[in-house]
Amino acid sequence: MTTISWQAEELTIGELAERSGVPASALRFYERQGLIGSRRTSGNQRRYHRSTLRKVAFVRASQSVGIPLSVIREVLGFLPENVAPTREFWLRASECWSAELNDRIARLERMRDLFTECVGCGCLSFEQCGLVNPQDVLGEQGSGPRRLQ
Amino acid sequence: MTTISWQAEELTIGELAERSGVPASALRFYERQGLIGSRRTSGNQRRYHRSTLRKVAFVRASQSVGIPLSVIREVLGFLPENVAPTREFWLRASECWSAELNDRIARLERMRDLFTECVGCGCLSFEQCGLVNPQDVLGEQGSGPRRLQ
């Protein structure tokens, strides 16, 4: 009823893309993946609630530290629709991602030290070298093809 | 002429797979990618020089710290065929990978700190937040779709 709805309360995909700096193709992809949602016009075009801008920001920030979309989706799942990430939400996610990063840093440091150390051994032996048998050192990283996180 | 060639001087792909712990399918893949080489028997089967065992070890050790195969291939290119990685080779590669790891650790630490810090800002603003505009902080990471390294 506010006659002051002066500007688009909702965003088209092009507007969201420009404002967030995320290509429209990526936004559609995020929607297919269930990371964000949209209303459709009678003509089947997407209209985004303004809170989506914040959600996209959260997605990109999280991605930038290597969190996979599947995990981001789960975390975003705790937010109601059309609600931007709250401070508490951000706080908790931040703690979570920081822990992730600490883990990864620790793993990389272990590997780096092993590499440095192993110069002295020069072994590359399959039986003894920690680098060649990294599973003992790294712990299980999951199954299937992977790169280091 | 040494009559003492008691055991296989060369390895079949199955033997190499078992000794290295790397699936035969991956070994063939590495060969297609030019990481390792093989002789062929009259019946077109692969026979690997024993030095290949060490090369495969080098590949896996390098991979385990996130070095892509393309880089590993370049580095292995400095080694003559049928020569295992020497101590000097290993030393230099180790320095190189350590530097890589230090870089990555530093980047992750910056991101982690930013995440921690940003809890106080709660902004998720597209204009100001370093997390939301990470390119300034991270430097260029290359082009195209990527995950963090």
Place this chain on the structure above:
DNA sequence: GCTTGACTTGAACCTTTGTTTAAGTCCGAG
């Protein structure tokens, strides 16, 4: 000589994170 297990190939498939393209539709300005 025959059987069996290990080997050969190319091609298709997998995951992740998207981009590109083709063909067609919607909507606002004039």
Place this chain on the structure above:
DNA sequence: CTCGGACTTAAACAAAGGTTCAAGTCAAGC
């Protein structure tokens, strides 16, 4: 009403690092 730019979809393509499969060959033991 018409024009053009922004929008729609599904599907193909990308890169990395492989796995799996089908169909066929090799080699060693009995």
